[in-house]
Amino acid sequence: xxxxxxxxxxxxxxxxxxxxxxxxxxxxxxxxxxxxxxxxxxxxxxxxxxxxxxxxxxxxxxxxxxxxxxxxxxxxxxxxxxxxxxxxxxxxxxxxxxxxxxxxxxxxxxxxxxxxxxxxx
Numbered sequence: 527x528x529x530x531x532x533x534x535x536x537x538x539x540x541x542x543x544x545x546x547x548x549x550x551x552x553x554x555x556x557x558x559x560x561x562x563x564x565x566x567x568x569x570x571x572x573x574x575x576x577x578x579x580x581x582x583x584x585x586x587x588x589x590x591x592x593x594x595x596x597x598x599x600x601x602x603x604x605x606x607x608x609x610x611x612x613x614x615x616x617x618x619x620x621x622x623x624x625x626x627x628x629x630x631x632x633x634x635x636x637x638x639x640x641x642x643x644x645x646x647x
Contacts, residue, residue, distance in 0.1 A: 527547065527548055527614070527615055527618065528548070528550075528567070528568040529548045529549070529550060529568060529569060529571065530552075530562050530570070530572070531550060531551075531552060531559070531571070531572045532555065532556055532559065533552045533553065537572040537573060538550065538552055538572075540595050544626075545622055546622055551568050559571035559573065560581050563608065563609060564587065566609075569608060569614075570607060570609075570615050571608075578590050578607045581607060582607060587609070588607055588608075588609065589608065590607055590608075591607070591608045591612065591619065592616065593620055593623065594623065595623075
């Protein structure tokens with residue numbers, strides 16, 4: 527499955543490192559990512575949470591997949607905007623998250639980020 531992400535972004539890193547089986551399509555702008563989703567060229571776009579919400583609010587044919595991608599350091603959060611009814615993509619992302627939970631990788635990432643956040647105070 528093809529997923530779009532902005533070139534040089536933490537979302538691009540997440541697609542490369544955390545969503546196995548995906549093919550990254552790196553694009554210059556988030557608007558380009560949304561156009562690729564709407565045109566059926568990619569299965570979804572990995573975006574920062576608030577950006578995804580603003581695009582979905584302006585595009586009733588889009589939805590935010592009910593998945594969470596573990597935060598990367600210095601990233602406030604991500605969401606995956608997909609075409610409504612993209613059950614295969616949602617299933618694959620949920621599978622990756624389940625694997626990360628089972629292996630303990632997800633908890634490790636959470637603890638590392640929590641520890642880092644406590645040092646900022």
